[in-house]
Amino acid sequence: MPSTLFKKVWDLHTVRTLPNGQTQLFVGLHLIHEVTSPQAFDMLRARGLGVKHPERTVATVDHIVPTRDQRRPFGDVMAEDMLAALEKNVRGSGVPMFDLHSGAQGIVHVIGPELGLTQPGMTIACGDSHTSTHGAFGAVAFGIGTSQVRDVLASQCLAMDPVKVRRIRVTGHLMPGVFAKDVILEIIRRLGVNGGVGFAYEYAGDTIERMSMDERMTICNMSIEGGARVGYVNPDQVTIDYLRGKKYAPQGEDFDTASAWWLSLASDAQAAFDDEVRIDAAAIRPRVTWGINPGQSVFVDETLPRPADVPSAERAAITEALDFMGFGAGAPIKGTKIDVAFVGSCTNARLSDLREAARVVRGHRVATHVQALVVPGSQAVRAAAEREGLDRVFTEAGFEWRGAGCSMCLAMNQDKLEGRQICASSSNRNFKGRQGSPTGRTLLMSPAMVAAAAVAGEVVDVRDFAQYGD
Numbered sequence: 252m253p254s255t256l257f258k259k260v261w262d263l264h265t266v267r268t269l270p271n272g273q274t275q276l277f278v279g280l281h282l283i284h285e286v287t288s289p290q291a292f293d294m295l296r297a298r299g300l301g302v303k304h305p306e307r308t309v310a311t312v313d314h315i316v317p318t319r320d321q322r323r324p325f326g327d328v329m330a331e332d333m334l335a336a337l338e339k340n341v342r343g344s345g346v347p348m349f350d351l352h353s354g355a356q357g358i359v360h361v362i363g364p365e366l367g368l369t370q371p372g373m374t375i376a377c378g379d380s381h382t383s384t385h386g387a388f389g390a391v392a393f394g395i396g397t398s399q400v401r402d403v404l405a406s407q408c409l410a411m412d413p414v415k416v417r418r419i420r421v422t423g424h425l426m427p428g429v430f431a432k433d434v435i436l437e438i439i440r441r442l443g444v445n446g447g448v449g450f451a452y453e454y455a456g457d458t459i460e461r462m463s464m465d466e467r468m469t470i471c472n473m474s475i476e477g478g479a480r481v482g483y484v485n486p487d488q489v490t491i492d493y494l495r496g497k498k499y500a501p502q503g504e505d506f507d508t509a510s511a512w513w514l515s516l517a518s519d520a521q522a523a524f525d526d527e528v529r530i531d532a533a534a535i536r537p538r539v540t541w542g543i544n545p546g547q548s549v550f551v552d553e554t555l556p557r558p559a560d561v562p563s564a565e566r567a568a569i570t571e572a573l574d575f576m577g578f579g580a581g582a583p584i585k586g587t588k589i590d591v592a593f594v595g596s597c598t599n600a601r602l603s604d605l606r607e608a609a610r611v612v613r614g615h616r617v618a619t620h621v622q623a624l625v626v627p628g629s630q631a632v633r634a635a636a637e638r639e640g641l642d643r644v645f646t647e648a649g650f651e652w653r654g655a656g657c658s659m660c661l662a663m664n665q666d667k668l669e670g671r672q673i674c675a676s677s678s679n680r681n682f683k684g685r686q687g688s689p690t691g692r693t694l695l696m697s698p699a700m701v702a703a704a705a706v707a708g709e710v711v712d713v714r715d716f717a718q719y720g721d
């Protein structure tokens with residue numbers, strides 16, 4: 252029977268069907284960090300249990316790490332306690348950890364792929380919503396809650412409900428200055444922030460096939476913002492080329508054997524999907540969110556919606572968002588003044604993202620009223636960027652060049668908006684209070700658009716700002 256990748260991977264990891272109809276699913280790789288694991292370890296200890304498969308568990312520290320001064324103990328006592336708890340837990344259980352001294356620390360969804368821990372055909376779980384990122388490799392990867400982290404630590408299994416599969420076919424060539432971030436923001440706008448509930452999203456089509464692994468990760472990362480718990484891309488030669496030589500990927504002949512198996516997991520040509528959506532890549536222009544969820548975005552040359560012009564069911568949400576943001580109905584998004592520019596997060600803080608931002612910034616200065624920061628996704632990204640001199644491009648332009656971590660994506664460290672500040676951000680969520688100030692405002696966009704906004708001091712169309720060849 253022709254089958255989807257999702258079904259193949261799901262079936263391969265099914266232990267049994269539970270009496271309540273759920274599937275007991277084996278988890279190939281469990282990624283843990285300092286925020287959602289301490290309580291889970293406490294629950295484990297309370298029941299006298301240990302970590303079932305420490306060799307299938309990997310820890311790092313990302314959410315709370317300071318990005319300016321990382322000397323221990325941290326100035327923030329709560330952050331220090333959380334890291335100390337993680338260190339104690341992994342020491343006691345034999346779980347490998349990529350800490351601040353490892354040279355490999357970073358955001359959990361950045362380091363998994365770059366170390367080759369993330370591989371096609373795996374089931375991957377992590378106590379973090381954006382675990383869907385790993386689906387870019389053809390893995391079935393999902394975020395889990397703290398009690399599920401406990402379950403996976405104790406048993407390496409999860410009780411899960413299977414989901415349907417929607418294929419999202421993106422076809423055609425993206426215009427220069429339009430990026431993976433614009434594609435996923437367009438998908439979420441089209442299908443809605445709840446449109447993916449109950450679905451895994453399979454991203455397909457020639458646009459996706461031409462994308463690098465970094466770009467595919469950006470797309471899969473934000474699946475959860477569209478309501479889908481899982482998002483994936485079928486493994487292909489791009490996937491194989493990315494993984495070859497990665498530290499924790501199979502080596503030598505084992506790699507060739509694994510590659511053949513990985514490719515065989517791709518959805519079959521005749522596979523049936525529960526739903527199918529088509530997106531025309533050529534029609535996508537740079538997108539910017541204007542509201543309080545990632546579905547509320549416009550093309551940069553568009554104006555904000557008018558509550559009076561939308562169906563009555565949508566009116567209250569749009570009015571609430573406009574009120575919170577302090578934006579006028581029908582106003583252009585272009586020209587919106589910003590206070591902070593943030594290039595970072597597991598969506599867009601990989602080396603290619605930093606290169607695109609640096610390309611825009613090179614030879615310019617950050618506007619005097621803007622605080623601009625670049626927070627690489629990992630220590631490895633930071634080191635690679637420094638080898639290319641990107642740090643100098645940013646600092647000479649007036650950006651702050653920080654240590655790796657989640658930083659202002661969630662503001663669990665000192666990097667926070669203040670008051671009503673508006674932040675042009677390459678992250679993934681623009682919820683109220685997301686960046687540390689209850690009244691702070693977030694405009695999501697691509698890293699290149701953030702860089703252009705930092706220099707202009709306001710939202711601009713990066714295509715007017717930087718030279719893009721055909």
Ligand code: SF4
Nearest residue numbers: 381596597657660661
């Ligand atoms: S960068 Fe943001 S979304 Fe990603 S793991 Fe960190 S806090 Fe979560």
